[in-house]
Amino acid sequence: MWLNQRTVDAIRLMAELSARWPHAVKAAELAAITGITFLNVQKTAHALSRAGLLEAERGRYGGLRLVRAADEMKVAEIVRAFEPADCPVNFLDADQTRDPVSTLMFRAHRGFFQPLEETTLADIEPRAIARKDGQAAPRSSRISA
Numbered sequence: 490m491w492l493n494q495r496t497v498d499a500i501r502l503m504a505e506l507s508a509r510w511p512h513a514v515k516a517a518e519l520a521a522i523t524g525i526t527f528l529n530v531q532k533t534a535h536a537l538s539r540a541g542l543l544e545a546e547r548g549r550y551g552g553l554r555l556v557r558a559a560d561e562m563k564v565a566e567i568v569r570a571f572e573p574a575d576c577p578v579n580f581l582d583a584d585q586t587r588d589p590v591s592t593l594m595f596r597a598h599r600g601f602f603q604p605l606e607e608t609t610l611a612d613i614e615p616r617a618i619a620r621k622d623g624q625a626a627p628r629s630s631r632i633s634a
Contacts, residue, residue, distance in 0.1 A: 496571040498525050499533050500613070503567055506543065507559030507610040513552030540570035559610035568605055 501523050506514060516534060520527040534553050537543045542562065545553050555562065 492568060492572065495529075495533060495536075496568055498523075498529060499537055499567050499571055500564060501525065502530065502533055502553075503537070503542065503555065503562070503610055504613045504615060506553060506555050507562075507614040510555045510559055513546060513550070513554045515552045519553065536570060537567070540566075542566060542570060555610070559614055562610045563606055564608045564610065564613065565602060565605040568602075 502519055502525065505519055505522055516530045517527055519525070519534075520530045523530070525533070534543060534545060538545050542556060543553055544556055545551070
């Protein structure tokens with residue numbers, strides 16, 4: 490299973506916002522940090538806001554911020570907001586059937602999503618990754634909030 494580019498962009502944006510939580514970050518700054526176009530940052534932020542994962546505040550001191558701490562947000566929440574809800578295979582019934590193809594698809598689906606369900610934004614936040622590796626924080630994380 491693959492994730493579409495907009496989903497991957499959303500995960501990157503949320504990881505960057507987790508580094509600055511609870512402070513707000515301007516969309517233009519997120520575009521510069523992540524390399525995602527300003528327009529795509531705006532579109533993705535709007536969708537994340539509608540999904541209840543981030544809040545946007547207009548004005549001079551406004552910006553984008555997570556609605557709750559990064560260690561309370563699973564990456565799977567972001568994925569669910571962007572990936573289609575209707576799958577070609579009914580994965581939920583697969584564990585109740587003896588059909589080997591449905592069972593295989595169910596196992597593959599669970600195998601793909603399990604790491605996303607277990608990983609929080611704090612786990613993929615750029616500064617946390619740099620600390621684990623014993624390296625300096627990535628350039629994108631050095632911009633002050």
